[in-house]
Amino acid sequence: MEFSTTSQTTISPHNQQGLVTKQYPSESELDGSIERAAKAQKAWSKVPLKERIAIGNKFMDEFQKMSDELPLELTLQMGRPVSQGAGEIRGFLDRARYMLSIAEKSLADVGLEDTDKPGFKRFIRRTPLGVVLVVAPWNFPYLVSINSVLPAIVSGNAVLFKPSPQTPLTAERIALALTRAGVPEDVIQVLHLSPPLVEHAIKHTLVDFVSFTGSVAGGQAVEKAAVEASGFKGVALELGGKDPAYVRPDADLDYTAAELVDGAFFNSGQSCCAVERIYVHKDVYDAFVPKFVEIVKQYKLGDPTKPETNLGPVVSIASAKRIRKQVEDAIKAGAKPLVPEETFSSADVKTSGESAYVAPQVLVDVNHSMEVMMEETFGPVVGIQKVSSDEEAVKLMNDSPYGLTASVWTNAEKNADSQEAFLNLIDELQTGTVFLNRCDFLDPALAWTGVKNSGRGISLSKFGYDQLTRAKSVHMKIKTS
Structure with missing residues (x-):
């Protein structure tokens, strides 16, 4: 990305060429947009819920009509292989479909049994917040945006959408x-x-709620601006992750290795819930690591516009340099790299210097004194550490400033004790989501949330609607004599 005080230019990661330039509004123009949103929201909130849901279903049809154009357009913007773009579009539509399917029930009045209070009627109404500012990320821009934008609109809010x-x-x-x-x-x-204009919008008295997805530093800036605004503005923050996986001694290693490679390296590891550290029980460590590495070596790093590519560049040269330095620092501290960089270098792909291409890397002999095991990498790198017990694994999984998702891999189908062991770990893990035998996945029926530096707030599920509305209690005394 390139910025001036009045505009921004999107740089395609794979060729470093400018793609599109967008102009910023002035502060007064931004104020006008916010004022129009506040006025329009009052009328929109009076549209019956069933009609808003019907419009939401038509929205899915309209979006589907564009779907063939979107994968390449998305690849040119952020670098993910074009062969994987259709998956994001399907996920976008699946999430929209589910949130629309539960909207009527989730937004209905909550009635109370009044048998204990004859002559009274009481209920709780879900009312829209007003104007919602959605600040969206680049790594899964469709998937993440739909989590907030559509439920906010269906709930009767107006949305200011900042991509x-x-x-x-x-x-x-x-x-x-x-x-x-x-x-x-x-x-x-x-x-x-621009960042100053985002701050201006957050502080505006007519903006009622901010939904932000991005870095911890970005979330802290959003929170600070909201605190400095007049009143008490709601903020939802979906931030970073350093998501762990634990491979128990009875795990299906072939299945587990393949799933964890995908969870670590899909989208070049640029996912808030990507697997970035793996703890493997000592009984299966020596068998697991070679399986994992062999799958990584089969990836095809290259031009993301070509259909045969399944690993593209990271988002920018600056990001690539930061990732490479994290790996280099770990190696200097004693980590051992298992994937030769030359495996992925070619005449067309440079994995060093002024390039956004980063070769995937697997590190062993790692520990928690290394940044690569403690701070978000957001790139195609994973550390694998040996553990001797469930207790040690949980201690290390929790030894992190982040807490978005965690996964446990064990043979729960054939071994009742393994399922029981997993269930016992759920309450011990400090995380928003706990997976069994899967990872890097978001189910719209479940609440998406994090703890610690992974943020606060909830999207998707019924609780996502709760976040985008406020409860209004109604207490009616019917009988007055």
Whole structure:
């Protein structure tokens, strides 16, 4: 990305060429957008819920009409292989479909049994917050945006949609499908904003809630601006991760190795819930590691616009340099790399210097004194550490400033004791989601949330609607004599 005081330019990671430039509004123009959103929201909230849901279903149809154009457009913006773009579109539609399917029940009045209070009627109504600012990331721009944008609109809010400057076209696609479906233009507005303008929007008195997905530093800046604003503004923060996996001694190693490689290296490891550290029981460590490495070596790193590529560049040269340094520092501290870099270097792909291509790497002989095991990498790198027990694994999994997801791999199907062992670990793990025999996955029926530096707030599930509305209690005295 390149920035000036008045505009931003998206740089394609694979060729470092400018793709699209977006102009920033002035502060007064931004204020006008917010004011129009607040006015439009009042009318939109009066549209019956069933009609808003019907518009949401039509939105899915309108978005589907664009789907063939989206994978390459997304690849050019952020570098993920074009062969994997259709998966994000399917996931986007699946999440939208589920959230629409539960909207009526999730947003219905909550009635109370009044048998103990004759002559009274009481209920709790879910009412929209007002104007919601959604600040979206670049790594899964469709998947993450839908978590907040559609539920907010269906709930009766207006949305100011600020995409990442790396993926500005994604927000415009979503907004276009929404307006074609019948959402008023002022209810969904795409805003390309500089950091000072984002701060200005957060502090605006007509912005009622902020949903932010991004880095810990970015989340801290959002929280600070919200605290400095007048009133008490709600904030949801979905931040980083350093997600662990634990391979127990009875795990199916072939299955587990393949799943964990995908969980670590899909999207070049650029996922908040990517597997970044793996703890393997000593009884199977020597068997597991070679299986894992062999699968990694089969990846094809290259031009993401080519269909045969399944590993593309990371988002920027700066990101690539940061990732390489983390690996280099770990090696200097005693870690052992198991994947020769030359395996992935070619005339077309440079994995060093001024390049956004990073060769995948597996590190062993790692420990928690190394940054690679403690701080988010957000790249195609994973550390594997040997452990001697469930207790040691849990202690190391929890020894992290982050807590988004964690996964345990064990033969729960054939071994009842293994399932019981997993169930016993759930309450011990300090994390928002616990997986058994899967990872790097988001089920829209489950609440997506984190602990510690992975943030606070909830998206998806019924609880996602709760976050985007406020409870209004209604207490009626029917009989007055």
